[in-house]
Amino acid sequence: MDNDMSAGENRRREVKSAAKKSAEAGGVPPRQQFGRPAPIRSRNDDDRRGRRSRQEASDQDKLLWKPSTMLVPTPVVLVSCGGRAEQPENIITVAWAGTVCSDPPMLSISIRPERFSHGIIAATREFVVNIPTQDLAKATDLCGMKSGRDTDKFALTGLTRAAGASVAAPLLAECPLNVECKVRKTVKLGSHDMFIAEVVAVHVSPTLLDRRGKLCPEQARLLAYAHREYYGLGRRIGFFGFSAKRPGTPRRR
Numbered sequence: 001m002d003n004d005m006s007a008g009e010n011r012r013r014e015v016k017s018a019a020k021k022s023a024e025a026g027g028v029p030p031r032q033q034f035g036r037p038a039p040i041r042s043r044n045d046d047d048r049r050g051r052r053s054r055q056e057a058s059d060q061d062k063l064l065w066k067p068s069t070m071l072v073p074t075p076v077v078l079v080s081c082g083g084r085a086e087q088p089e090n091i092i093t094v095a096w097a098g099t100v101c102s103d104p105p106m107l108s109i110s111i112r113p114e115r116f117s118h119g120i121i122a123a124t125r126e127f128v129v130n131i132p133t134q135d136l137a138k139a140t141d142l143c144g145m146k147s148g149r150d151t152d153k154f155a156l157t158g159l160t161r162a163a164g165a166s167v168a169a170p171l172l173a174e175c176p177l178n179v180e181c182k183v184r185k186t187v188k189l190g191s192h193d194m195f196i197a198e199v200v201a202v203h204v205s206p207t208l209l210d211r212r213g214k215l216c217p218e219q220a221r222l223l224a225y226a227h228r229e230y231y232g233l234g235r236r237i238g239f240f241g242f243s244a245k246r247p248g249t250p251r252r253r
């Protein structure tokens with residue numbers, strides 16, 4: 001994704017120059033052109049005097065941007081791989097990850113072919129998705145900055161290997177959730193190849209369970225990723241189906 005970042009920079013330059021040309025050619029209203037945010041255009045004098053709030057202005061005057069990967073937030077995960085078929089063990093940070101099927105449980109990760117981990121996963125056809133906590137934000141970023149081609153990321157980050165149940169790839173002991181996966185399909189998409197994988201085992205730290213054994217994700221202090229920034233998850237604001245519950249009906253657990 002670091003290449004995506006420089007691509008973004010190039011795109012910003014392109015758009016800036018396109019906007020300049022368009023202004024020189026008489027100007028196209030921002031709504032009709034793709035691009036980075038043009039300044040919010042005032043509709044009347046009140047706007048110029050700041051009488052409408054910024055929120056009101058943004059609701060009414062959406063800006064039309066170029067197509068981009070704008071789905072936010074995404075998870076950010078540490079994918080560990082290797083350990084079989086003569087492949088070295090490695091860790092890669094991945095934000096293009098998602099759940100894609102409930103039964104069988106499946107997820108996807110998208111990785112650029114030039115990544116060291118891509119070759120490892122293509123050869124072993126397995127990996128582990130390790131869910132980092134906020135305390136692991138720095139290690140998560142580091143594993144996305146260095147390549148396993150020339151760096152031992154276990155030594156670099158101090159992350160500890162643990163044995164999996166169904167795959168040879170190591171789990172990362174410090175992550176409270178580890179999801180073992182076997183690749184079922186690889187889809188070439190363009191910049192990235194998507195590995196669609198079946199979940200074959202899940203490891204859960206007891207620290208995430210309440211007294212009745214229910215998973216409490218908030219106890220994991222999970223990380224999210226949005227537009228090149230890391231975030232801690234905020235407070236819980238509801239539960240599945242809460243909108244349809246009658247007042248006073250207890251939550252089914």
Ligand SMILES: Cc1cc2nc3c(=O)[nH]c(=O)nc-3n(C[C@H](O)[C@H](O)[C@H](O)COP(=O)(O)O)c2cc1C
Pocket residue numbers: 001002076090091092093094095096097110111112114115116117118140141143144145146147148149192225
């Ligand atoms: C927050 C973050 C998210 C990233 N997401 C992806 C991703 O989804 N796919 C990808 O190919 N690279 C992604 N990267 C870049 C790789 O993690 C990075 O190039 C890494 O150094 C590759 O390691 P490797 O060469 O050892 O496989 C991400 C990097 C960061 C910091």
